[in-house]
Amino acid sequence: MKYLQKKGGKEIKMQAVIYSNGSQECERMISLLKSLGDDFHEYVLGVDFDDKAFEAEFGTNATYPQVSIGYHHIGSMKEALQYMNEQGMFV
Secondary structure, eight states, rough: OEEEEETTTTTEOEEEEEEOOOHHHHHHHHHHHHHOOOOOOEBBBBBOOOOHHHHHHHHOOSSOEEETTTTTEEEEEHHHHHHHHHHTTOO
């Protein structure tokens, strides 16, 4: 299952992206995304990007994980959970 967003009466399928440093919070978000359909891509610190690139993309105060859905950057785990709840992804 891909994440769906309704736009103009149409459902648009989107992929989630997670930027991970391997922390427990990142693992929890990965588990949640897998349970929602396993349609996501994980970028891993030290493999796909470094700290400098992470800070340049998300800012010096950003925490792991960072989540995007479609072309929309959602933010931290807390912000992602709030967004997903508001979008009805937990039904």
